[in-house]
Each structure stands twice: as C-alpha cells, then as structure tokens.
Amino acid sequence: MRRLRTTVTTWLPSPFLRGSALFQLAGWPLAYWAGSTLPGLTELLLMNHALITLASLWPQSPLLGPNLVRLPKAERGEIALTFDDGPDPVVTPWVLDLLDHYGATASFFCIGERARRYPDLVREIGARGHRVENHGYSHRWNFALRGVAAIREELRRAQDTLTELAVRPPVFFRAPFGIRNPWIEPLLRPLGLRLASWSRRGYDGALGDPDLVTALLLRGLRRGDIVLLHDGGCARDRNGRPVVIAVLPRLLEEAARKKLRVRSLDQALEGTRMALGSEARDRHKHARPGAKSAILNPKGDP
Numbered sequence: 254m255r256r257l258r259t260t261v262t263t264w265l266p267s268p269f270l271r272g273s274a275l276f277q278l279a280g281w282p283l284a285y286w287a288g289s290t291l292p293g294l295t296e297l298l299l300m301n302h303a304l305i306t307l308a309s310l311w312p313q314s315p316l317l318g319p320n321l322v323r324l325p326k327a328e329r330g331e332i333a334l335t336f337d338d339g340p341d342p343v344v345t346p347w348v349l350d351l352l353d354h355y356g357a358t359a360s361f362f363c364i365g366e367r368a369r370r371y372p373d374l375v376r377e378i379g380a381r382g383h384r385v386e387n388h389g390y391s392h393r394w395n396f397a398l399r400g401v402a403a404i405r406e407e408l409r410r411a412q413d414t415l416t417e418l419a420v421r422p423p424v425f426f427r428a429p430f431g432i433r434n435p436w437i438e439p440l441l442r443p444l445g446l447r448l449a450s451w452s453r454r455g456y457d458g459a460l461g462d463p464d465l466v467t468a469l470l471l472r473g474l475r476r477g478d479i480v481l482l483h484d485g486g487c488a489r490d491r492n493g494r495p496v497v498i499a500v501l502p503r504l505l506e507e508a509a510r511k512k513l514r515v516r517s518l519d520q521a522l523e524g525t526r527m528a529l530g531s532e533a534r535d536r537h538k539h540a541r542p543g544a545k546s547a548i549l550n551p552k553g554d555p
C-alpha cells in the first residue's frame with residue numbers, strides 16, 4: 254500500500270518530457286543567437302514539438318508518463334474488460350445482466366454528467382461487484398486542449414460525483430477520446446488516479462456492423478489484453494440495436510473458449526506491484542457480486 258501511495262502522490266515528469274523541456278528551453282535561444290552556425294537546430298526543435306503532439310494523440314503512448322495499456326501479469330490468463338461513456342439507461346442494464354450471466358466483472362469508465370443523470374445505474378454497477386472509474390465530467394471533444402484549471406475542474410467534478418454515487422473513489426482515469434496533454438498526469442496524482450488506456454478495441458462506438466466489430470475485437474485476443482467497449486454512445490446496427498449487445502456475448506464466449514478470465518482492472522492487478530490499496534479492497538467488501546437489481550433487470554430488446 255505504501256508503494257501505491259508513493260506512486261500516486263509524487264510526480265516526476267517522464268524522461269521524455271524532461272529531455273524535451275530542457276531541449277526546448279535551451280534550444281530556442283541557441284537557435285536565435287547562433288542559428289547560422291547550428292544548421293538543422295530549428296528543424297529538430299520543431300520535430301520535438303511535433304513528437305510531443307503525437308504522443309498526446311496516441312492513447313497508448315508511454316512518453317508522457319505511466320499509462321496502463323496491458324495487464325502486467327499476462328501469465329495469469331486474464332483479460333480486463335472496460336466500458337466507456339456510460340452509464341446509459343438502456344445499454345448498461347443489459348451489460349450488467351450479461352456480465353452476471355457469464356460470471357465476468359468489468360471496470361466502467363463513467364462520464365460524471367451522465368452519472369449525475371442516472372445515479373441508480375452507478376450504484377448498481379458497484380452493487381454488482383464491478384468498478385466505477387473516472388472518464389471526466391462532460392466528455393468534451395476539446396478536453397485535452399483546455400487549460401490546467403479547466404482540466405483540473407473536469408477531473409475533480411467527475412471524481413466527486415462518482416465517489417459519492419459509487420461509494421468508493423475511482424482509482425483510474427481514461428482520457429476522453431484517448432487524447433491527453435503533458436500536464437494531465439500531475440493533475441491525476443492528487444486525486445489518487447492513474448491513467449489507463451487499452452490494448453484492444455472493436456470500434457463499437459462508431460461501427461454499426463456487429464460482425465465487423467466482433468472480428469476486430471477477437472482477432473488475436475490474448476491474455477493480458479485490456480479490452481475497450483462502450484455502454485454509452487454506442488453505435489447501432491441496421492435495426493437500431495446497440496452493437497455492444499451483440500458483440501459482448503461473443504467476446505465472453507471467446508474468452509471462455511480460450512480459458513481467459515474476464516476481470517475488472519483492479520482485480521486483474523491484485524497481487525502485482527501495481528495492486529491497489531485498501532480502498533479498493535474495502536469497496537469489494539461492500540459489493541454484492543451477482544446481485545440482481547429490482548430496478549434494473551431488463552428482459553426486452555433495447
């Protein structure tokens with residue numbers, strides 16, 4: 254636990270960011286005063302700047318700081334299942350029932366605004382033994398382009414809302430659209446959050462063909478994967494049915510066939526050097542795995 258606290262509360266820029274900062278700070282004055290004797294310096298400075306931008310746009314990038322992309326102990330034969338952009342009054346209950354049916358658990362990266370609109374759904378996610386995580390408050394497209402104060406407020410409002418509704422505070426953050434900037438990492442630390450992205454997705458938020466989404470998702474599915482699906486903002490098939498409803502059972506069947514256990518992120522990290530502290534364990538103590546809700550047990554087609 255001490256290791257986690259140290260990791261969460263202290264922040265040191267990544268070697269890439271430290272090197273880039275030094276290079277930019279020293280390079281531009283040098284290019285200004287002695288540019289003619291140092292050919293190519295300006296181009297190198299611009300390339301470095303472009304690299305920082307690319308690292309911000311690449312969700313799996315390790316260059317800006319710690320980023321959980323795959324599970325550290327793949328040999329345990331697990332995959333982590335994550336859902337973004339919920340909760341949704343139609344899709345989330347379906348997902349919860351499917352997970353119960355297959356004995357799977359998952360992490361739900363909820364949008365704070367939606368959580369506030371559907372508080373019972375957030376409580377239900379926790380009550381069924383799953384984990385509620387932070388996906389920002391308003392999920393704006395320009396999240397990573399905003400200033401430090403605005404981003405801090407986005408993170409804090411979501412964290413406060415989700416902590417209140419889910420009982421236990423989220424411990425992971427996933428950036429809206431996977432886009433970051435260099436100053437998000439130090440803002441996560443005081444909130445006890447760590448960045449988590451994914452290693453596998455089927456674009457179920459954009460593609461309306463369940464067969465194609467399934468194929469993209471399952472091709473090469475292997476232990477240690479962190480799988481991204483959506484229970485909010487789902488694409489619909491030609492019959493108007495959320496694609497994830499057709500895709501999730503196929504994923505869970507394939508995982509069972511490959512003898513892969515489907516876990517939430519914190520469960521999949523238990524016993525590793527990235528294990529969460531007692532707050533996560535407390536949360537599971539309060540959860541009622543497999544519990545069925547009186548308010549959420551839809552049986553009809555969405």
Ligand SMILES: [Zn+2]
Nearest residue numbers: 337338429430
């Ligand atoms: Zn999202």
